[in-house]
Amino acid sequence: MKPVLLINPNTSVLTTQMMADIARACLASWPGGAPALRALTMPHGVPMIVEEADLQAAAHAVGELALTHTELVADEVCGVIVAAFGDPGVAVLRQRLAVPVVGIGEAAMREAAQHGRRFGIATTTSSMAASIEAGVRRHGLEAAFCGVRFTSGDPQALGRQPAALQAALADAVAACIELDHAQAVVIGGGPLGQAAQALSTRFDIPVIGPVPAACRSLLHMLAGIG
Template sequence: MNLIRPLLLINPNTSLPSTVLMLHSARAALPPCYAVLTATATRGAAMITNEAELAIAEEEVLVMGKARATFVSAIVISAFGNPGLQALRQRVAVPVVGIGEAAMLEAGAGGRRFGIVTTTPALQGAIERVAQQLGLGPQLTCIRFTPGDPLVLAGDPRQQEERLAEAVQACIELGGAQAVIVGGGPLARAADSLSQRFELPVISPVAAAMRLVLARLGPTSEAAQNQQA
């Protein structure tokens, strides 16, 4: 008998198109025995660009996560600032992973120096706090932001990817990064594309979160994959 295991991907932004992008990235990183359910915030910002919006997102994450936790094997919070991560972990019985947390743990594995590129400079403090909380602050060599309004840039995916590519290159050449994270759930498509363009690892946080979920589910996930095969 095939065993399908459901995961919940929470988009703390209110943009449904962003949820679709994240869903594609998540599915591509998972074996076929996993189904990805999604929940999208109904209150807050279409794209989280500052800490006030991040705080609203935390409230939405708690509501969505608690309402659905009994129906899934794990929950992924798909915003780079990990809104509501610790609070939701205290309220549900399933593993909860944040994409910012997962990406930084993967990028910094083995003491590797890493950089972060993203489009939202007002979230620099939140990003640095995540690195410090994970004990990875000394390994974070640089954070590079694309120029211009992040919301305007989001409306031009091709230009967004090229500006992120320039930032990745700067992290490698000027920051000495050995791996680079493309920081943001709504940047999932660009992150997946950029991961194919550089010799050094360019990490998509959504994909990294799926890999971390598989690791935390442990032998149960392996058994499910064997049954599916």
């Protein structure tokens, strides 16, 4: 099978490596074997998408990959994961490519809403509130959505402190559960992947990391399930 391509729409190579490690572990656990994974970091842009302007610039850059990147132009991959929570460029890639394209934001929200569950989102980027809520509406999930809870402070500074990031996100998840009555919580951000893994076993409801959710969604597509 051809490999999966994971695109990191920001410029942080360390974030790409972290998300790729998570994705590879998820792909490897798939029964019956699974594709290998290649990862691509944006050569220009921002190290973390924290503003609406960052998201718009990332969407343009990701969309251009379908015209310029060798693996995509030559049809050398079996599917693409866009690993930013706002799913920048996903719509354009779906128009231009013949392979499945999965955004981590959409995949995580849809997984959270399965079986009629009310879901919340816990994340660090309060300035992205409007685009997160717009994404919920775009995917037709308003009826299942019970709100988004944000950590306080600068998201990039928090991201450099893994223990503090995990603790802050744990508080946000707890608020989703206790105040908003969420039955599942999505951790809203690819760079939050390690914290999402750590939190996935701390609560009595599903706490969903977006990168594994995207891998599961893509594997189901490739297998013709759902």
